[in-house]
Amino acid sequence: MHAVGLCTVQPDVTADINDLNAALTTIEKVLDLDGMAERVRELEAQASDPSLWDDPDHAQQVTSQLSHVQAELRRVTELRQRLDDLPILYEFAEEEGDGIEAADEERAAVRAEIETLEVKTMLSGEYDAREALINIRSGAGGVDAADWAEMLLRMYTRWAEKAGYSVDIYDISYAEEAGIKSATFVVHGEYTYGTLSVEQGAHRLVRISPFDNQGRRQTSFAEVEVLPVVEQTDHIEVPDSEIRVDVYRSSGPGGQSVNTTDSAVRLTHIPTGIVVTCQNEKSQIQNKASAMRVLQAKLLERKRQEERAELDALGAGGNASWGNQMRSYVLHPYQMVKDLRTKYEVNDPSQVLDGEIDGFLEAGIRWRMAEEQQNS
Secondary structure: OHHHHHHHHHHHHHHHHHHHHHHHHHHHHHHOHHHHHHHHHHHHHHHOOHHHHHOHHHHHHHHHHHHHHHHHHHHHHHHHHHHHHHHHHHHHHHHHOOOHHHHHHHHHHHHHHHHHHHHHHOOOOOOOOOOEEEEEEEOOOHHHHHHHHHHHHHHHHHHHHHHOOOEEEEEEEEOOOOOEEEEEEEEOOOOHHHHHHHHOEEEEEEEEOOOOOOOOEEEEEEEEEEEEOOOHHHOOOOOHHHEEEEEEOOEOHHHOEOOOOOOEEEEEEOOOOEEEEEOOOOOHHHHHHHHHHHHHHHHHHHHHHHHHHHHHHOOOOOOOOOOOEEEEEEOOOOOEEEEOOOOOEEOOHHHHHOOOOHHHHHHHHHHHHHHHHHHO
8 A cells, every 4th residue: 555655656756856866966066075075184184283283273273174074074975875875765665565754754854954055055255165253233222132132142152052163252242231232253164154144134123021110012123243254365454553452351241340450452443443342362462363353354344345335336246235124033922033035934933042043044045146146
């Protein structure tokens, strides 16, 4: 009886497996598995060099890259094996008269993995392979907005944790009553900029305010800025004469001092007025170095925007602005998170706020590619 059912379905199953095979073959070519294997060998050679740890920052970068490329290569090769095993699963199911449901579930899981990998191949922008530098700032909404900014900080750090990426927090400015005014942090890992860049914009929260003793509904906003981490090849020169350096004592929640020395650093770029602070490192030198990286990233982004504006004026590029309010998180009177650009939505905000944002990231990357193609 099961075998008859399988015979009816088999042509569709075979066609679907063939489609999946074609999609994965394209992905393998784009990712260049031979090149990835060669990259693993190069990084392994660097990692085995005893002098590597003479420069701890470089050593950490090498070991992080090695771990990531190894994981990506393993992911694709294991997916290829699972896809190649699918016809065998169906053959066993046909012979045993049982197991069709398990084979269908595995085929659906393989399809989902391939679709996720397809999104990775869309990250081909100049800076997409970089690490991500993220700034979160509370907006309109008072104490609720400050609390919302802290919720977003947790959402992104939870996403990074689940994805196996490390996070370095450069600076947090705490609000007086609750939450944060702003936070600056780096998500380490290849392609984290390309992946997270679609998160840029205003995030809107609607809920019953936990800070309103009358239990009224409150709408609050927070702004997310995503920048590529600057590399030595970027040539962002910042003369000392253009920077004002202020040092002060780091402070924690509620204004409590977390450091008894003036180790926190504030950099002001005089020509542009850009201000950057860093207080989470132990020494003033470390904080100044971290703040300089953030300043360089902001100046690089400013340069990119100016170049983009010139291209747009010549009719050579699309609209650089994706709209200010890009996603709504509604906790009351109903439960929903909806992206206003892609229309992708989820009815479980708690999962999203716990870092389950891959669906939004994938939809955003596909949407961006469609926009770029339309405007090219």
